[in-house]
Amino acid sequence: MLLVSPNAEQTQALLERCSNIKELMQIHGQLLKKGTIRNHLTVHRLLASYARIELGDLAYTRMIFDRISLPNTVIWNAMIRAYSNSNDPEAALLLYHQMLHHSVPHNSYTFPFLLKACSALSAFEEIMQIHAHIIKRGFGSEVYAANSLLRVYAISGNIHFAHVLFNQLPSPDIVSWNTMIDGYIKFGNVDMAYKIFNAMPAKNVISWTTMIVGFVRAGMHKEALSLLPQMLTAGIKPDSITLSCSLSACAGLGALEQGEWIHTYIEKNEIKIDQILGCVLIDMYVKCGEMEKALLVFSKLDKKCVCAWTAIIGGFAIHGKGREALDWFTQMQLEGTKPNSITFTAILTACSHAGLTKEGKSLFESMSSVYNIKPTAEHYGCMVDLLGRAGLLKEARKFIEFMPIKPTAAIWGALLNACQQHKHFELGKEIGEILIKLDPDHSGRYIHLASIYAAAGEWNQAVRVRSQIKHRGLLNHPGCSSITLNGDVHEFFAGGGSHPRVQEIYDMPNHLANRYVNY
Known part of the structure; x- marks a missing residue:
């Protein structure tokens, strides 16, 4: 409750602390009473506060804006920014049209908000129009506006336009370089991203981390891991994201020695092991075969989130310890943590690998009935694998037929593996032919079917299937x-x-x- 009229400093502090619309309207009333509402800076802060509290619904904020006589550029920007952050980004573009109609001057902060709205709408034509406005109004060489334009081109998939613009910048800063690296990584061209990375005149922690993330996403774990020592040699201190991605690379390679070194680095530098870092540490130790060390990391976590529990359950699943995985699944819930979709993938995998068919069936049924989690293709694949490993091939086939979703290649592949394992060649040949039609550009599907034919003694058919790999020009990636x-x-x-x-x-x-x- 406000007892006195606030001064300028108090107003700013109150607006920053304001957490609900009732308190904000009290401050607004005091400003109207005192007359300080005519101050443009105060109005800007008030609008920003309304936008923050109202989130997606800006009706009241817009009403205040519409009652302002001759709002200046800062106030227009505040309103455009609010819409660009809302669930109605198109309104930001409509408001900009009004801004042009009233001949309101622009500044370098006008365009980033508009471009953000265009990005949310995937409005490429409007991006091009705003690009023209940036050049026309003399902001083409202004780094803040140019970087925003670079970013929206990059994240919208128009990396060519981003590169042309980048080459035209007289003095690209480190944000410009980082944006290009990130853009090429999102575009899927990691080699070009690395080329730009190497050409950078100076790199910061974001540059190194972005490149490490890019390599990890592309499955280039060795390349990702090689960057960390280079980063340290360059005198750049990695943050928790850098270390998390480097640990993911260790997990992908099974590089325990490097993973342990990173863990030691984290402890020596007193870096807080948050939920993300804790989960990747557990995952790294699990995939390197060190369950005891994974459990030790888990035990030291201040807050054990569902991700950490899932990583441990998944660890027991990988190592074929289904009973232990089930015990941890139960313990997780006893301690108040609800399983998520990924947790069920882990526990169903554990049941499959350990031959716990009955338990796996029960857990799958409980997903929707008890936990209100809709099974995905991955969960259905786990169930087919569970039934297949148990030799219940006909049941697995029937399970696929009655699935509410279209079976993926991975689901059929799980059944094909089971057919080969249990020497059910007739069904295997049927499933193999389905897989080739479903996934004709995957060389492994042909090799798998050829193996089925060979095991059945049908060598001519095996040769016929293998010849299709060469005929289609498919690559057979070596192990x-x-x-x-x-x-x-x-x-x-x-x-x-x-x-x-x-x-x-x-x-x-x-x-x-x-x-x-x-x-």
Whole structure:
């Protein structure tokens, strides 16, 4: 309750602390009573507060704006910004049209809000129009406006336009460079992103982290992991996001030694292990086969979120310990944490790997009936895998037929694996042909079906299926394994000779054989 009229400083403090519409209207009334509502800066702060509290519904905020006599550029910007952040971004563009009609001057902050609205609407034509306004009004070389334009081009998938604009900037700053790196990563061109990264005159933590994230998303874990020591050598201190992504790369490679080093770095530098960092640490140890260390990290977490519980349950699933996974699933709920969709993927996988068919069926049914979680294709795939591993192939086939969603290639693939495992070749041939029609550009589908035909002794059919790989021009990606030695990750591809010491590796068996003979 306000007892006295606030001065300018008090008004600003009150508006910042205001948390509901009733309090805000009290402050508004005091401003009207005192007459300070005529001050444009005060009006701007008031509008910003209304926009923040009203969130998506800006009806009252708009009413206040419409009653302002000759609002200046800052006030127009505040209103455009409010709409760009709301659930009605199109209103920001309509308001800008009015701003033009009233010949209100622009500044460099006008355009970023408009571009944000265009991005939310995927309005490429309007982006081009605003680009023309930026140049026409002399803001083409203004870094803040230019960076906003770069970003909206990049995130809308028009990376070519972003690159042309970037090349035209007289003095791109570090934000410009980082935006281009992020844009190419989102566009799927990690090589170009890395080329820009290497060309940067100066890099900050965002530059390094963005590139590491890009490599991890592209599955280039070795490349991602190689950047962390370079970053430290350059004198840039990684933040929790950098470390989380680097740990994800360790998990992808099974690089325990590097993962442990990062964990030690986190502890030595007293970096708080938040929920995200805790989850990736657990995931890294799980995928590197160190369940005890994963459990130790879990035990030290201040707050055990569903992600952490799921990571542990998933760890037991990977290691075939279904009963332990079920115990942790129960314990999680006893401690007040509700499972989510990913948790059910983990626990169903655990049941599948451990042969807990009855338990898996019961959990799947409970998803919608008890937890109000709608099963996804991944959950249906887990169930097909569960039934298939148990040898219930006909039940699995019937399960797929009556699914409420269209079965994916992964779901059919799970059944095909079961057919091969249980030597049910007739059903396997049927499923294999379905898979090839469903996923004709995946070479693995042809190899899998050819293996079924070969196991059934139908060699002509096996040759026919394999020949389709060459006929369609499909690539058969070789298998890959990795090993960590003295902190370096070495990758080896089946039939490949790309390792720099490949000749020494090939000569080693002969060398060992000679030593054995001489011994």
